[in-house]
Amino acid sequence: MHWSPNPKLYPPYLRARIKDGRGVGKGAEYRPWLTVSDVPSVGTSSQIGGILVDRPFDLLSEGEAMYFFLVERKRSTVDIRECWPILDIDGTLELCARLGVHHQHQGHYPAPFTIDFLVTELTDGQLKYRAASIKTPEDAADPEVRRRLSVEHLWCRDRGIPWTLVDTSKFDRRLLSTLRFMRTWFRHRYEPDKDNEDRFIECFRTAYSRNVPLTRLIEHVAKALHITNAYAQDVFRYCVWTDGIATSLKHPLALNLPLVLRRMDDA
Numbered sequence: 001m002h003w004s005p006n007p008k009l010y011p012p013y014l015r016a017r018i019k020d021g022r023g024v025g026k027g028a029e030y031r032p033w034l035t036v037s038d039v040p041s042v043g044t045s046s047q048i049g050g051i052l053v054d055r056p057f058d059l060l061s062e063g064e065a066m067y068f069f070l071v072e073r074k075r076s077t078v079d080i081r082e083c084w085p086i087l088d089i090d091g092t093l094e095l096c097a098r099l100g101v102h103h104q105h106q107g108h109y110p111a112p113f114t115i116d117f118l119v120t121e122l123t124d125g126q127l128k129y130r131a132a133s134i135k136t137p138e139d140a141a142d143p144e145v146r147r148r149l150s151v152e153h154l155w156c157r158d159r160g161i162p163w164t165l166v167d168t169s170k171f172d173r174r175l176l177s178t179l180r181f182m183r184t185w186f187r188h189r190y191e192p193d194k195d196n197e198d199r200f201i202e203c204f205r206t207a208y209s210r211n212v213p214l215t216r217l218i219e220h221v222a223k224a225l226h227i228t229n230a231y232a233q234d235v236f237r238y239c240v241w242t243d244g245i246a247t248s249l250k251h252p253l254a255l256n257l258p259l260v261l262r263r264m265d266d267a
Contacts, residue, residue: 001129002026003087010087013109023085028055032083033114051186057082063134066171069179071119073241079120085112086155095154101147115152131156131163178253185237192238200235201244215255
């Protein structure tokens with residue numbers, strides 16, 4: 001699902017943003033309705049280059065960044081659109097009136113509701129959409145926030161789009177640090193090579209021990225494969241990012257710490 005980029009299809013007060021590409025289209029052409037420069041921040045927002053989709057992503061909180069990384073790792077993910085606007089203003093006005101919810105306005109005009117993420121997935125050979133809202137546990141418990149979220153939920157439900165309020169109770173700085181550590185292979189411009197990764201994984205599994213710092217394990221594999229430590233670190237990061245090495249997200253991940261692998265019943 002995507003909105004048409006034709007500004008004439010929308011109310012006049014929305015057309016400048018539509019013309020600027022905000023909230024319309026998909027893939028690399030998409031731009032979020034709100035960017036980090038539009039929203040006051042206390043240092044938790046960020047703009048991050050995408051791996052699956054070649055464009056910058058505007059993530060307005062650390063919670064959004066963690067969810068984005070988790071979704072980006074999934075093999076089924078095809079597209080991720082952050083701060084996706086519901087440009088069906090008549091539809092959200094009607095829902096607000098029915099539910100007794102105050103519709104947000106910008107100046108004199110109703111502002112679009114925005115869904116934190118609209119994710120496109122390839123499932124059983126078909127493209128499917130799902131929507132997700134990211135709120136802190138405190139915000140998620142706020143009755144007014146819940147009422148606004150109910151508008152998003154019902155609008156999506158009526159269009160056959162599954163909507164989820166994401167449980168962020170386990171989201172913390174440790175998880176964010178772990179995901180950033182994994183993803184560093186992309187920032188270092190490591191080029192995936194399946195043969196190299198298969199050899200690395202096989203050697204790493206042979207060398208693995210629960211009580212040895214990760215840096216020593218990687219050094220051992222680098223020596224065995226005749227590659228540099230820096231290159232081996234990026235291969236490792238790519239392997240854990242793609243789940244070739246199944247690493248627990250419940251434990252810290254750092255070079256100076258032992259690596260905890262994921263059990264079948266772990267997240």
